[in-house]
Amino acid sequence: MKPDVGTVMQGFFGTLLGDIAPHLNAEYSMGNVGIMGMMMFMTAEEYDRAADIRVAENAEMRSLFSHAAALVTDDALKKKLAAAASEKEGSLRVTALNARNAALAALLIELQTHVEASDASWARNLEARIWDHLVAATERRKLPLPSFG
Amino acid sequence: MEDLARRVAAYLAHRMPQASNIEVSRVSRIHGGASRETFRLHASWEEGGAKVERPLILRRDPVASLIETERDLEYNAYRAFHPTGLPVPEPLYLETDLSWLDRPFFVMEQIEGCQAGSPFNAEPYGNFAEKIGRQFWTHLGHIAAADPHGIGFAANMDPIAPEECWKRELEKWEKVIDEDELEPQPVARAAIRWLKRNPPSPAEKISVVHGDYRTGNFLFDAEGNIRAILDWEMCHLGDPLEDVAWAVDPLWAHERPERPGGMIARDEAIRLWEEASGLKADPVRLRWWEIFNSLKGLAIWISAGKEYQTGANRDPVLAFSSWYCTDVHNRVLARRLAELSKEGRA
Known part of the structure; x- marks a missing residue:
């Protein structure tokens, strides 16, 4: 079998900090090795989950837009929301998912700004739903930080 | 070398x-x-x-x-x-x-024989946390109490009126996000809108603002004495509560708001600052500056990410800041703004 990426990254993190850093004399180099090691530790987690959290985020935003399209009164925004809600996820490469995530996030900003300006009860509920999404999305993206005791 | x-x-x-x-x-x-x-x-x-x-x-x-x-x-x-x-x-x-x-x-x-605590360590000061914390907040109070003109700090600096401090800082950091974001930032944009809709009361006085006063930006010796306050690159004239809010930001020392920066309890920290500065930490204005500072943090990390991505600066600390700190501040702001949104709609 081949070791998976997470195992390799965590292994490299240990090697960098345990075997390589102690043999460096320059303080600046040691600091950089420490940072790079920590980022390898994070990459181990990110590699495994990157596509999953982006697909989940994009699906949540499309669902939000589908719901919002029936509520907002601005015709131009309504059309954009409906169009985005009906899109399907294509390639699962992280770069492709990021590009779609960025487009959806831009529309989310537009929707949230629109909703904040309304006193209607649908706006209150929609604003709460947008925040539920943003809190969940930011929590999902939480990166692990190794503990050094 | x-x-x-x-x-x-x-x-x-x-x-x-x-x-x-x-x-x-x-x-x-x-x-x-x-x-x-x-x-x-x-x-x-x-x-x-x-x-x-x-x-x-x-x-x-x-x-x-x-x-x-x-x-x-x-x-x-x-x-x-x-x-x-x-x-x-x-x-x-x-x-x-x-x-x-x-x-x-x-x-x-060079201040010799000292060290700086890591802001990414849950216990950056170990047994010295209480001793260092008391000095940390008292020194910040003294910075706030200083007369910027009397000590020669304000010379050649743009003056600022107490009611304008928030606006100038918000405009400055919003511009950084406008210029440097690599992808849309829903949380940062929501924070900017909230900050504009809810401007703070005017500063109690115009003070020297360190701009980056926090865990990691001072040196302490083997007896737990603070020997040097460093990293004044972002200093300016403004509302002294801006520094208080940055120092209590949840990013420093593992998101433990009850013991900011891994030092002393928040209430005691504010009390020491008020005592040393002779000022009051108005809770509503302080909350505005706390939201602002998490946004300012985001702006800094977004800018760091752009520097690294474009190859302008390949220092690994920029990549780390962009990954880790952006995520923390997005999470901190999302939670706080969600609560404020509910309060505002209630």
Whole structure:
């Protein structure tokens, strides 16, 4: 079998900090090795989950837009929301998912700004739903930080 | 490093014509401080028949940095506060002539035998947390209490009215996000809208604002005494609560708002600051500055990410800031703004 990426990254993190850093004399180099090691530790987690959290985020935003399209009164925004809600996820490469995530996030900003300006009860509920999404999305993206005791 | 040592020695000879046999050795770059290249070095020379030894710090502008700042701001802060008794290194020379070291730089006293706590360690100060915390918040109170004109800090700085502080800072950091974001930032944009809709009351007074007063930006000795408050690159005139809010930001020391920066309890910290500053930490205004500072953090990390992505600066600390700190501040702001949204709609 081949070791998976997470195992390799965590292994490299240990090697960098345990075997390589102690043999460096320059303080600046040691600091950089420490940072790079920590980022390898994070990459181990990110590699495994990157596509999953982006697909989940994009699906949540499309669902939000589908719901919002029936509520907002601005015709131009309504059309954009409906169009985005009906899109399907294509390639699962992280770069492709990021590009779609960025487009959806831009529309989310537009929707949230629109909703904040309304006193209607649908706006209150929609604003709460947008925040539920943003809190969940930011929590999902939480990166692990190794503990050094 | 030999070339840098030779060039620094030539510069010191230029600044100290009375000195002879100037030697610069033990040049070592210090990690962190991505807004400046920071070097520790040892200078020795002969003067008046005596041998002089002096450990120094050299801070040189990088090609691109985490925080785009003017080095004379930081140097000016050291010059203003050094005579007041606040623990800061003695500033020695500020140089903008590029012929010496290719980029602007300044030289200051090196504070030896000290360390800085890591803001990414849950217990950055161990058994000294209480002792250091009391000094940390008292020193910040003294910075707030200082007369910016009286100590020479305000010279050559744009004046600001108490009711305008928030606006100037928000505009400045919103512009950074506008210029540097690599993808849309829903949480940052929501924060900006909230901050504009809910402006704070005017500052109680115009003070020196350090701009980056936090865990990691001061040195302490083996007895737990704070010996040097560093990293004044973002200092300016403004509302002193801005510094209080940055120091209590959840990013420092693992998102433990009840014990900001891994030092003392928040209530005690605020009490010490009020006592030393003679000011009141109005909770509503402080909350505004807390939201603002998490946004300012986001702006800094977004900018760091752009520097790294474009290849302008490949210091790994920029990539780390962009990954880790952006996520923390997005999470912190999302939680707080969601609560405020509910309160506002109730």
